[in-house]
Amino acid sequence: MSLKAFKRALWVYHLNTGSCNGCDIEILAVLTPRYDVERFGIKLVGSPRHADVLLVTGPVVKQMVPRVKRIYEQTPDPKLVMVVGNCGTEGGVFYESYNLAGPVDQIIPVDVYVPGCPPRPEAIIHGVVTAWVKLEKLVKQEVA
């Protein structure tokens, strides 16, 4: 696994679409000194307009659908969508609930899934690296 084409840091925008905050806490754990992904240049940003990766948690409640679409459209290309948690992957404990429009891949295209309730920080880091490699391929295709 080598990263050559995508030389700059990977900026991630975290979007909560109705999560119980379990996954969000694990995402924060990834940023704590124990895991500290910022040393690799992976950092959370406050706007999707600055992001390379859209990190989505939660099963997407109906009220969030236009927001999710809008935020996806506002993320510059090349972009990747990464879903963290069972809810965003396939509905989780809210599967087929009356107030859900999700899971996430029903609303926007998803590139990387990190299942778990919540997934461990190691799994999230592995997902981000997988996304990074995929993003590098996209950049190479654009250059070619």
Next chain:
Amino acid sequence: MTFILESGYAFWNPLIWIIVFIVVMVVVYFFRRRGQKKYKKDTAQARIFLCGEEVPEAEQRHIRVGNIYWGFFETLKEYYNQVLRPHTGIINDYVLWFVAATAISAIVLLIAGL
């Protein structure tokens, strides 16, 4: 010609400010050049981000200047109600006020002169 203005405590030189301005502009240009150029300009990627919400028109998302003086207007509400009543916006009314004020002033001056 040195352009130096000395106040006794400090000095002010426009040349220094111009040089500082040029240096800042060069630094800004340097960082701006390094920015992402590939974003699609006529799409949502160039629109304002408001936590995913639809961004209202500029007139609706800015605080009107009247809101700044809200407390002022609220406190002096009675006064404004009285003062605004004669302001009908009709020129004839204003001329009538002018004639009446002039007549009263003339009468006061006449009595004071006697």
